[in-house]
Amino acid sequence: MKTEKIILISSLILIAVLLAEAYRENINNEWQPFQKLYKKELKKKAIDKKEQKLADNYEIKMRQIVVPELNRVDRCVICHVGIEDPRMVNVPQPIKVHPGDILGDHELEKVGCTVCHDGQGRAVTKKEAHGVSVAFWEKPLMYPPFLESNCVRCHNVESLPELTLVKKGKDLFLRNGCLGCHELRGKGGNLAPELTNISDANIHLKHPVSEELLDRFHHNANIAYIYESVKQPGAQPEITAMPDFNFSEEEILALTVFLKGLSKKEVPISYLAEIQEGKQPETVHGEPLYRKYCVACHGTDAKGGVKNINYIKRTVPELNILAERMFLDEPENANKVSELLKNGVDITKMSPKLDVPKRGRVLAQYRAIRNVIKRGSPAGKADPEGPEPLLHMPSWAKGLSDKDIDSIIAYLLTLYPWEQEETSE
Amino acid sequence: MPLPKSLKEFFENLKELPQTFQKSFIRHDKPTSDRARSQIIFGNSFLHIFSTRIHRYSLKPKFTFGLGVIAASSFIILIVTGVLLMIYYKPSVELAYDSIKDIQFIVPGGRFIRNVHRWATNVMIISVFLHMARVFYTAAYKRTRQFNWVLGIGLLALTLMMSFTGYLLPWDQLAYWAVTIATNIAASFNELTDALNITEYFDPGSLMKILLLGSKEIGEDALIRFYWLHCIILPIVLVMVLAVHIWRVRKDGGLARPDNIKEKELEGIPKDPLSDKTFNYAPEKTYGLMCIVKGESNAVERGPEQTVSSWPHMMIRIAALFMITFTFICVYAYFVDAPLKEMANPVVPENPAKAPWYFLGLQELVSYSAFMGGVGIPTLALLGLALIPYLDKEKQEIGRWLRNKESRRVAWISFGFSAATVIGMLIFTVSFGWLRNWVPNIPQLVITFINPGTVLVTFFVFWSFYCMAKYKSTRMAAIALFTCFLVAFVILTYFATYHRGPNWDFYWLKSQWPVH
Numbered sequence: 001m002k003t004e005k006i007i008l009i010s011s012l013i014l015i016a017v018l019l020a021e022a023y024r025e026n027i028n029n030e031w032q033p034f035q036k037l038y039k040k041e042l043k044k045k046a047i048d049k050k051e052q053k054l055a056d057n058y059e060i061k062m063r064q065i066v067v068p069e070l071n072r073v074d075r076c077v078i079c080h081v082g083i084e085d086p087r088m089v090n091v092p093q094p095i096k097v098h099p100g101d102i103l104g105d106h107e108l109e110k111v112g113c114t115v116c117h118d119g120q121g122r123a124v125t126k127k128e129a130h131g132v133s134v135a136f137w138e139k140p141l142m143y144p145p146f147l148e149s150n151c152v153r154c155h156n157v158e159s160l161p162e163l164t165l166v167k168k169g170k171d172l173f174l175r176n177g178c179l180g181c182h183e184l185r186g187k188g189g190n191l192a193p194e195l196t197n198i199s200d201a202n203i204h205l206k207h208p209v210s211e212e213l214l215d216r217f218h219h220n221a222n223i224a225y226i227y228e229s230v231k232q233p234g235a236q237p238e239i240t241a242m243p244d245f246n247f248s249e250e251e252i253l254a255l256t257v258f259l260k261g262l263s264k265k266e267v268p269i270s271y272l273a274e275i276q277e278g279k280q281p282e283t284v285h286g287e288p289l290y291r292k293y294c295v296a297c298h299g300t301d302a303k304g305g306v307k308n309i310n311y312i313k314r315t316v317p318e319l320n321i322l323a324e325r326m327f328l329d330e331p332e333n334a335n336k337v338s339e340l341l342k343n344g345v346d347i348t349k350m351s352p353k354l355d356v357p358k359r360g361r362v363l364a365q366y367r368a369i370r371n372v373i374k375r376g377s378p379a380g381k382a383d384p385e386g387p388e389p390l391l392h393m394p395s396w397a398k399g400l401s402d403k404d405i406d407s408i409i410a411y412l413l414t415l416y417p418w419e420q421e422e423t424s425e
Numbered sequence: 426m427p428l429p430k431s432l433k434e435f436f437e438n439l440k441e442l443p444q445t446f447q448k449s450f451i452r453h454d455k456p457t458s459d460r461a462r463s464q465i466i467f468g469n470s471f472l473h474i475f476s477t478r479i480h481r482y483s484l485k486p487k488f489t490f491g492l493g494v495i496a497a498s499s500f501i502i503l504i505v506t507g508v509l510l511m512i513y514y515k516p517s518v519e520l521a522y523d524s525i526k527d528i529q530f531i532v533p534g535g536r537f538i539r540n541v542h543r544w545a546t547n548v549m550i551i552s553v554f555l556h557m558a559r560v561f562y563t564a565a566y567k568r569t570r571q572f573n574w575v576l577g578i579g580l581l582a583l584t585l586m587m588s589f590t591g592y593l594l595p596w597d598q599l600a601y602w603a604v605t606i607a608t609n610i611a612a613s614f615n616e617l618t619d620a621l622n623i624t625e626y627f628d629p630g631s632l633m634k635i636l637l638l639g640s641k642e643i644g645e646d647a648l649i650r651f652y653w654l655h656c657i658i659l660p661i662v663l664v665m666v667l668a669v670h671i672w673r674v675r676k677d678g679g680l681a682r683p684d685n686i687k688e689k690e691l692e693g694i695p696k697d698p699l700s701d702k703t704f705n706y707a708p709e710k711t712y713g714l715m716c717i718v719k720g721e722s723n724a725v726e727r728g729p730e731q732t733v734s735s736w737p738h739m740m741i742r743i744a745a746l747f748m749i750t751f752t753f754i755c756v757y758a759y760f761v762d763a764p765l766k767e768m769a770n771p772v773v774p775e776n777p778a779k780a781p782w783y784f785l786g787l788q789e790l791v792s793y794s795a796f797m798g799g800v801g802i803p804t805l806a807l808l809g810l811a812l813i814p815y816l817d818k819e820k821q822e823i824g825r826w827l828r829n830k831e832s833r834r835v836a837w838i839s840f841g842f843s844a845a846t847v848i849g850m851l852i853f854t855v856s857f858g859w860l861r862n863w864v865p866n867i868p869q870l871v872i873t874f875i876n877p878g879t880v881l882v883t884f885f886v887f888w889s890f891y892c893m894a895k896y897k898s899t900r901m902a903a904i905a906l907f908t909c910f911l912v913a914f915v916i917l918t919y920f921a922t923y924h925r926g927p928n929w930d931f932y933w934l935k936s937q938w939p940v941h
Contacts, residue, residue: 003745010748017755021537062531073523075530122526136597136766 286411
């Protein structure tokens with residue numbers, strides 16, 4: 001072929017491609033028809049001349065809500081043009097008005113869309129913006145019941161009664177000893193992954209969930225992964241120390257909604273619905289603390305029984321025999337120590353002297369137990385050649401104060417089954 | 426009243442302004458004579474990097490396949506699109522990803538320009554590799570062109586560095602982890618110093634990594650450094666080396682060509698009617714020798730041999746190649762979007778975390794031994810490539826693809842030999858593992874020096890020496906070694922791209938990667 005011909009043909013192809021690209025980008029895009037439709041509806045619904053004129057002047061253009069405080073640019077309104085227009089009721093999506101009266105106290109210009117709904121605010125096509133089947137957007141559009149999860153970005157669970165699932169999930173979380181292994185905002189154990197930003201984590205990249213689950217949760221891989229991990233701890237990774245809590249389906253969902261709300265705090269203080277006045281005082285009662293941190297491994301009422309592979313004692317030790325361990329043979333003595341510890345008295349002080357038999361041994365043992373809680377203790381292997389046991393007593397020096405530890409010991413001392421012992425004798 | 430003379434002159438000047446301006450701007454006549462055509466080239470500061478006349482053999486499409494021009498064209502496309510992208514790109518950890526998203530979604534033409542930039546990179550890398558192979562197999566690195574070959578190897582390295590530094594800028598998962606892998610490759614000196622227990626005193630691996638990243642982790646410092654390298658330093662260096670590279674071609678008398686070219690070989694290539702004439706008087710010559718050229722004869726009192734004027738014969742071919750390259754990239758960019766994954770997350774690694782495709786052959790070697798795969802073998806290969814013209818000084822015909830039967834034979838056998846050893850070695854390693862699987866406590870130093878990568882290199886070197894002995898020719902040895910490395914590079918790159926999955930395990934297909 002002649003060189004000139006090559007140049008001519010490739011130039012023609014190039015012009016065609018550039019024109020096609022210009023057409024695709026500027027004329028044949030997804031959002032223009034919706035704005036035209038909205039304009040038509042505006043004209044139809046105009047009741048006076050002024051509105052008629054407004055409708056005529058309605059411009060077809062790129063639209064976005066920029067919220068610098070939230071570091072968000074939401075172009076959702078490029079299609080959802082009627083979102084604030086109460087007249088847009090009997091019209092097709094996406095130009096419908098926002099349902100409910102939420103926009104009444106959530107000013108659109110100040111809040112935007114994605115802080116509540118997730119999705120990809122910067123995108124201008126449905127597929128990319130909703131992010132539902134886009135592999136590389138981690139926070140696709142949320143659907144109920146998970147919409148609740150994002151409310152906690154600004155609101156307090158306790159003060160917003162609508163957040164039933166989040167509240168239920170939080171209660172379950174605090175009552176089942178999840179913090180024993182998982183850390184949440186600086187509190188909790190270190191045996192398991194931290195949960196502070198679990199809803200931002202793309203851990204699902206490492207452990208992809210099945211298509212079925214993805215379909216169920218509108219292709220939100222993060223929700224699907226959280227759900228799977230709560231429902232079936234051993235799903236992946238297979239080797240896990242997390243016991244199966246046998247939650248009901250409803251409880252699993254509530255926990256998932258709660259966990260989905262644990263994301264990086266990305267709203268400035270001015271956006272918080274009620275600025276909390278100081279932190280709520282951490283409870284120092286032994287039992288709630290035990291339920292919060294210890295119950296998952298040491299069992300209900302400290303009866304033990306959670307399996308620990310290749311551990312010398314096979315199961316995590318029971319703690320309801322603590323009184324015996326501390327050489328407190330009589331219920332009254334145990335109760336006395338328990339009472340003192342509960343009230344925050346330092347029983348190791350010389351005066352007033354702790355008045356129980358075998359005081360020296362009691363105190364030595366008390367110190368030893370405190371040390372185990374503070375420093376942790378590795379689990380010994382039953383079979384030296386076998387695998388490392390998965391559960392170890394973690395160190396609580398950072399998570400629990402001395403007072404917390406004392407009140408937990410106080411609680412454990414009250415659990416000793418005195419009556420049973422008497423009957424067996 | 427008659428107009429004063431000066432005023433009259435002024436008006437005349439004004440009237441002639443367009444003409445005089447044009448004449449001052451373009452200093453030659455219309456390109457109707459050979460003289461004017463030559464003037465276009467040597468009077469233009471950009472074009473004078475080319476010679477005014479070009480040998481007809483250099484225009485033979487099947488000789489060069491236009492690969493050098495394609496590489497340079499894609500580089501020009503990259504500069505233009507890159508400068509456009511710089512307007513919107515923000516080199517900061519917080520803003521980079523969002524700015525790419527904005528380029529993708531709302532910057533007019535942004536998505537298209539980014540696609541063009543991305544795909545032109547691949548065209549450039551591939552054409553640079555092929556150009557190198559062309560120059561090698563046509564023995565065009567010989568005689569006076571040794572150093573230009575070294576510059577070419579430098580340009581190959583610069584091209585890869587440009588592409589690699591650009592890889593991080595979008596700040597997505599793909600970028601972050603690919604660059605993590607590649608910087609770990611740069612730091613793999615550690616494996617050797619660790620094994621020798623001298624890391625404490627002598628730690629070039631960590632130094633390399635720190636120099637590259639500005640910190641121990643990939644973060645803001647690394648991003649700024651990569652941005653600076655990608656947009657300022659490397660382009661400037663590349664442009665300068667490229668200019669010297671092309672300039673030297675002109676100084677060496679144009680592209681390499683054989684001494685005795687048959688008329689049959691030049692069929693279909695435009696011819697100067699004066700070609701076959703012998704001149705008795707210098708003034709009859711249509712072009713001047715702009716400088717003295719090294720070579721075996723000079724052209725005094727002879728016709729312009731088989732040369733034609735560069736303008737238009739060469740320029741129009743360059744224009745055509747540029748247009749083909751540009752059109753191809755644009756069509757591809759229209760249909761295929763440049764990849765952009767999740768925002769970089771330093772906590773959750775990609776699995777498998779793969780380097781950019783052109784480094785995957787190296788990554789396969791790195792999976793055997795970080796030091797050998799990442800530093801040892803590449804250094805050896807680049808050094809070996811650069812030194813070829815100094816070690817193979819055999820006098821031979823240049824400018825023809827594997828001229829004699831023997832060299833073609835060596836190339837084909839080396840192709841088979843290399844393919845067989847590489848594939849065999851891969852099958853062996855995938856099915857049986859390597860030393861560490863058999864002797865778990867083996868010292869790392871042994872693995873560093875005996876691993877599939879080094880074994881392959883040893884095979885190739887022995888093969889090359891065998892060819893040298895058998896054919897009593899260094900050129901044959903060079904052909905054998907070059908072919909072996911080229912084939913190994915292609916096979917390893919293919920293998921690591923398509924058959925390595927999570928944890929760098931072997932899979933036949935990507936669909937077999939474990940999901941749940």
